[in-house]
Amino acid sequence: MDINGWSRRKYLFAAGSSVSALSGCSERIDAATENDPSRDENSPNREPYQLQPGTYNTIVIFRNDDPQPGFRSEALRKVEEIFIDTAVPLTSGVIPMLPDNKLTAESEFCGALRRRDRRVPELFEYSLHGQTHQTKTNFYGGSEFGGRSFEHQRQDISRGASQLTDCIGRRPSTFVPPLNTYDETTVQALLTEDIDVVSGGKWFTDQYYEPQPLPFEADGALHVPGTHDIVADWQTVEFVPLEELKTEFxxxxxxxxxxxxxxxxxxxxxxxxxxxxxxxxxDHDDAGCMTLGTFGDAYLSGDLTWSDNSWDYAPNSEQEES
Ligand SMILES: [Zn+2]
Known part of the structure; x- marks a missing residue:
């Protein structure tokens, strides 16, 4: 397939900057230029991130839950900088409406997300992480949504989506349910907001649906549950040993x-x-990194297909063939 002379990774500084090609999901960037204080924070300094067309053994999605105003914003900035420096996409599930802390477009929090989003187009996705992130039912050990009526779920999702849209400046297209649990009514409510990709927990979907190859389609949506977690023990917040997680990858x-x-x-x-x-x-050439939303779009449109034990990614293949 003709890829129009795309560079290997198609994620480059704007013209004039040097790029060093490495294998894997990304191009490294020039950290010195990135951190130049004279740089205009609002203007993009790279082309939009796009996964290179090709064949991959594994698609990788990093999912960062819980960004919210007024809570460890320095940690959020540093985490996002790691993904900027490695040019690996990150999907963050943002909490839109804490009981005493709603997202507002004018807030420092939303301004910072929008600035980083503009600097590195398509590298970050801000997904809807529930509405208030409160446990409202005992559904599968606790849920904000599972087990509630359609009308209540629809109302909360609609309000949350509006808040997040005001904050980021575009509508969320994916949903990350707090506590990783949801039910088929949640999916019906999401579809009324044109959200058709949902990422709960694999431990949950294995029980509520059934163990099956991922992703899977059910109830009119694409289900892309979290398969791995950096935290090994939620009591102590101890991490999985790095070498162990690398082996799992x-x-x-x-x-x-x-x-x-x-x-x-x-x-x-x-x-x-x-x-x-x-x-x-x-650094793994056989792994392709995507956001939840770009993965969902590519999978549902047929641009990304799984066969013979590998992924084939051929974006816009229909247009090119016609
Ligand atoms: Zn959460």
Whole structure:
């Protein structure tokens, strides 16, 4: 297929900047230029991120839950910088409406997300992470949505989507349910907001639906559950040993959806852990990194197909063939 002379990774600084080609999901960028204080924060300094057409053993999605105003914003900035420096996409599930802290377009939090989003187009996706992130039912151990009426779920999703749209400046197209649980009524409610990609937890979908190859389509949506988690123990917030998680990535086939929570990255040791993990994944040529939304779009449109134990990514293939 003609890829119009695209560079290997098609994620480059704007003209005039040097690029060093590495293997894996990404191009490295020039950190010195990126951190230049004279640079205009509002103007993009790279072409939009796009996965190179080709064949991949594994698609990788990093899912960062819980960004919210007024809570460890420095940790969020540092986590996002790791993904900028490695040029690996990151999908963040943003909480739109904490009980005493709603997202507003004018807030410092939303301004910072929009600035980073503009600087590195298509690298970040901001997904809808529930509405208030409160546990409202006992559904599968606790849920904000599962087990509630359609009308209540629809109302909360609609309000949350509006808040997030005001904050980011575009509508969310994917949903990350708090506590990783949801039901078929949640999916019906999401579809009324044109959200047709949902990422809960694999432990949950294995029970509520059934264990099956990922992703899977059910109830009119694409389900892309988190398959791995950086946290090993939620009592102590101890991380999975890095070498163990690398081995799990090496052994992953098809999908590696790695969950993290930015607010755990409050010291240099943990930030270095994340940097090493993301760099390790990025350096694998057979892994393709995408956001949840671009993965969902590509899968549902047929641009990304799974056969013979590998992914074939051929974006816009229909137009090129016609
Ligand atoms: Zn959460």
């Amino acid at each position: 090496d052994e992953a086939n098809r999908l590696f959806v790695c969950m993290l929570h930015y607010h755990h990255f409050t010291d240099e040791e943990r930030l270095r852990y994340l940097e090493k993990l993301v760099s390790y994944v990025a």
